Amino acid sequence: xxxxxxxxxxxxxxxxxxxxxxxxxxxxxxxxxxLNLTKIKYxxxxxxxxxxxxxxxxxxxxxxxxxxxxxDTIRYSYSNRTTKPDLVIKKGCxxxxxxxxxxxxxxxxxxxECVVVSGYAKTLPTDIGKQLTETDHAWNAVKxxxxxxxxxxxxxxxxxxxxxxxxxxxxxxxxxxxxPNFFYKKHYTANKxxxxxxxxxxxxxxxxxxxxxNAYEALLIKDLYPIKGDIKLKxxxxxxxxxDTPRVIxxxxxxxxxxKTYFEPTLCIEDHKYVFRYKFDKVTKDFMTIYINGEATVAxxxxxx
Numbered sequence: 001x002x003x004x005x006x007x008x009x010x011x012x013x014x015x016x017x018x019x020x021x022x023x024x025x026x027x028x029x030x031x032x033x034x035l036n037l038t039k040i041k042y043x044x045x046x047x048x049x050x051x052x053x054x055x056x057x058x059x060x061x062x063x064x065x066x067x068x069x070x071x072d073t074i075r076y077s078y079s080n081r082t083t084k085p086d087l088v089i090k091k092g093c094x095x096x097x098x099x100x101x102x103x104x105x106x107x108x109x110x111x112x113e114c115v116v117v118s119g120y121a122k123t124l125p126t127d128i129g130k131q132l133t134e135t136d137h138a139w140n141a142v143k144x145x146x147x148x149x150x151x152x153x154x155x156x157x158x159x160x161x162x163x164x165x166x167x168x169x170x171x172x173x174x175x176x177x178x179x180p181n182f183f184y185k186k187h188y189t190a191n192k193x194x195x196x197x198x199x200x201x202x203x204x205x206x207x208x209x210x211x212x213x214n215a216y217e218a219l220l221i222k223d224l225y226p227i228k229g230d231i232k233l234k235x236x237x238x239x240x241x242x243x244d245t246p247r248v249i250x251x252x253x254x255x256x257x258x259x260k261t262y263f264e265p266t267l268c269i270e271d272h273k274y275v276f277r278y279k280f281d282k283v284t285k286d287f288m289t290i291y292i293n294g295e296a297t298v299a300x301x302x303x304x305x
Contacts, residue, residue: 030065070157078095099138100116101138113143117140119138149196153175155172180197209229223243237279242274285304
C-alpha cells in the first residue's frame, strides 16, 4: 500500500497538469518572482535558477519564471556572442544563441527537458526569396508533461531595428510556448527531428513566404492569399488579397516603401472572407506592407513589369 501511494504521488503532477492549458495559464505569480529578482546577488546561473524555481511549484511555472527572468534581464547585443551561460549573465547581453543556451542550462538545472534548435529566421521584406546559407538564428523546444513546446526567447525579449540599429526591450507573449502554425511561418530548421510539431517544413516554400508580423497572430488570421511573398504582375494587373479572421476589422492600409505613402483600399466581404484589390499603374519593384487595424500584419515583394 505504501509503495502504491508513493507511485500515485509521483505521477500526480502529470495527471493534474496534463489537463491544464499551460499556454493560457495565469502566470502572474511566476512573473512577479522573475521581475523582482536581480542578478546582482547571485554568482551563477545555477544559484539564480535555484532561487527562481523555489518560489513556484509546477513545471510550467518553473519554465515560465526562468523564461521571464531571462527576457527581462538579458538584452540583445552583438557585443557578446558567447554561449556560456554565466558569461551571458555577467555581461547582461547576448545574441540568439546566448539566449537559447542560457535557457537550456537553467532548464537543465530545474530538471526540465529543453533543447537548442538552430535554423533560419525571416524578419524583413528583404528576406523574401533570400537563399538560406549558414544558419542565422537559434531558439528552444521545451518538454512539459510529455509534450514539446516551442519558444523563442530572443524575440520574446524585445526587438532589434536593423535599419536604426536600435534595440527596444519589450516582452512578447506570442513567443512563449508559441503556436507552431505561426512560429514556422518565421522560423525554419533543416533538422526535422527538431520540429516538435505535426507540420511539414519545406525549405523552398519557406524562402518564398511573405513576412508575417506579430499582428498576424494576434488577429488570428487564416487562409491568407496570396501565399507566396514574392508577387509578379504585369502593368495594369489588379492584385487581389484575401484573408479570414474572427476579429473585427476596422481598417486596412497599404504602405509601399518606394512611395512612402499609405493607401486605403476598399474592403469587401466575399465568400465569408475579407477581400481587397489594388491595381498597379507603374512598372516597379517595391515592398508592400499590409496594415490591419493600424498594425503591420504581413509584407510582400511586388514586381510589376
